Amino acid sequence: MNKTIRRASVFCLLLVLALLVRVTWVQAYQGQALADDKNNRRNLIGQYENPLGNIIVGGEAITGSAKTGGKDFAYKRTYTDGPLYAPITGYSSQAFGTSLLEGVYKNVLNGSDTRLKTMMDLLTNKRADPGDVLTTIDRDVQKAGFDALQGKQGAAVALDPATGQILGVVNNPSFDPGRITGANDEEAWKELSADKGKALENTALRKPQAPGSTFKLVTLAAAIENGLVTDIDTPTGVKAPYTIPGTRTDLRSEAPAEMCNNVSARVALRLSCNNVFAEFAHRLGQDKMRAMAEKLGFNTQIDTPVRTNPPSSYPSKKMSVDQVAQTGIGQFDVQATPLQMAMVTAAIENGGELASPHMVSEVTDANGNVLESFKDTKSQRVMKEKTASMLREAMKTVVAEGGGRPAQVGGAEVGGKTGTAQRGVNNSLAPLAWFTSYGKLGGKQIAVAVVIENSDTDRSEIGGGKLAAPIAQKMMAAWLKK
Known part of the structure; x- marks a missing residue:
């Protein structure tokens, strides 16, 4: 044979062998990886077949x-009462992907989770029948919060303090996830994404903001835990008027200075005396304040299983003495979500133990067999039982005699804390109105936190007791009076 032809033949044979090796490698070793690739359109089609x-x-x-x-x-997702449950379900869209529970449990809900496959599914390589996600949400609590928030921009979260079960997650504005489930819903998506995406924003779980005076519960907990306060009815010795440490600036409270002069911790919480809690934070120092906040969940991403990202935060960078004092009243760089403040209140109500917050009780296959269960409560002690008891006593006074009166539920024990947080450059934006509370009646208990970002109320009338407490009251009553 001609030498040139022989060399060409060998070269072609080597090319064929190389192609065979490559095909074998792709099919035998890389086939599954390619099949699972997020850019594989067949996967997206398979989710909705x-x-x-x-x-x-x-x-x-x-x-x-x-x-x-x-x-x-062949199919697309539909929703019942979409705007009511959007902060929980999120969306499942052929064009824009998934979010919240729809995203966390996407593989269970579309049948691609390997735990769903039967022996026949494995033999035929068929997509399994999809599973279901059972939530802890209570319809009555959810609807009470949703209805009460109409006409206001804000959010609310309700927890069962003993179990950590999330009973309600409400945002307003909300959105109808059913509008964006198809492959050609670009116009609806643009509309929902307008105004900086406020409709899609999950304020309840994922938008930390200054908690204002509701953070005074954390400050008082730290003061009691560290021996700074041993009796909530003993005068604190903190004078008013009060100058912020390291500055010449007087720190004012809503109550007149003479009413906040050398008052007890109980009175200071009822009147929301800024001087007392700023001084507590100053005396405790940054490390002790941060340690108490972190025990209660600050500076930690929480999986509910929807992740709180970014997390609520207490500053970890070195602060000046005046900045530490400001954190004692929930200002400077302290940031919290309604979920976080509900966790603070839940720990106080639960005797100092914080149960892990969660909104899913079980994940099941198509036959109801349990794949995951979250019914066994995980909790940890974050403060002494005596500390929690002292805090509850002070909180009850806020609701019985102070700004939290609108949160009263007939026949129930209710404790709470109001809050108003400044925001914007030179306080250019309307302040946030906060309220966090607990309620107990006949063996049932609940913790609720509410933030109002905007309403039609005159700026001078904005306050947690007036705007946020009535919403908490309706959510608490919906649970306690079932």
Whole structure:
């Protein structure tokens, strides 16, 4: 054979062998990785070729699936009371992906989770029947908060202090996730993304803001735990008027200075005396203040299983003495979500033990078999039982005699704390109105935190007791009086 032809033949044979090796490698070793690649359109089509599993509230599905009539995307997600439950479900969109519970449990809900596969599914390589996600949300609590927030921009979270079960997560404005489930909903997406995406913003779980005077509960807890306060009815010795340490600036309170002069911790909490709590923080110092905040969940990403990102925060960078004092009243760089402040109150109500907050009780397969269960409560002690008891006593006074009166629930024990937080350059924005509270009645208990960002109330009338406390009251009553 001609030498040139022989060399060409060998070269071609080597090319064929190289192609065979490559094909074998791709099919045998890389096939699954390519099949699972997020950019593989066949995966997206596969997610919607059959009805999806459902998210459940109180035994009833709040999601569903509808035929599209299309070839590639045979089904799309539907929602019952979409705006009511949007802060929990998130969305499942053929064009824009998934979020919140729809995102966390995407593989369970579309049948691709390997735990769902039967032996027949494995043999045929067929997508399994989808599973369901059972939530801890209580419909009555959720609706009470949703209805009460209409006309206001804000958010609320309700917890069962003993179990950590999240009973309600409410945002306003909200959105209807059913508007963006299809492959061609760009106009609806643009509308929801307008105004800096406020409709899609999860203020309840993922928007930390200055908590104002509601943070005084953390400051008082630190003061009691560190021996600075041993009796909530003993005068604190803190004078008013009060100059912020390291400055020449007087720190004012809503109450007249003479009413906040050398008062007890109970009176200071009821009147929200800034001088007392700023001085507590100054005496305790940054490290002790931060340690108490972190025990209660600050500076930690919390998976509910929806992740709180960014987390609520207490400053870890070195602060000046005046800045530390300001953190004692929930200002400077202290940031908290309604979920975080509900956790603070829940720990106080639960005798100093903080149960891990969660909004899912079980994840099941198509036959109801449990894949994951969150019914066994995980909790940790974050303060002494005596500390929690002293805090509850002071909080009850706020609701019985102070600005928290609108939170009273007939026949129930209710304690709370109002808050108003300054924001914007030179306080250019309307202040935030906060309220956090607990309620107990007949063996049932609940903790609620509410923040109001905007309302039609005159700026001079903005306050946690007036705007946020009535919303907490309705959510507490919905649970306690079932």
